Amino acid sequence: MYADHSITQAVGQAIIAIYFIWQGIKNVLLWKINVGRLEDKGFPGTISLTIGFILQFTGAFLVLFDWHTQIGTILLIIFTFLATAIFHRYWTMTDPQRTYHFLLMSCNFCITGALLMLI
Secondary structure: OOOOOOHHHHHHHHHHHHHHHHHHHHHHHHHHHHHHHHHHOOOOOOHHHHHHHHHHHHHHHHHHOOHHHHHHHHHHHHHHHHHHHHHHHHHHHHOHHHHHHHHHHHHHHHHHHHHHOOO
């Protein structure tokens, strides 16, 4: 595990994985709210949320344990893309939500860049 990584690469990879695990736990604890948010957007809430958590946690743990890291990274990129497309459609909003969701979309874009460096 992490045998061919520099210390900074290993720490960076662990931070990325822990970020997704932390956010996933936070969102599991807000299960009902997140089901409602998905249903408000026209998605089947429970099924969509379950699929999202499968992508998120599977990808994050694969990256954390440096086991099939490329597959884990791809899962996290798919998760990030879908979450951004569903929840951060800033162009459909007015300020202050528009500015806030543009910031969140921009952060997710940067997170995707960090994920690409793991491939």
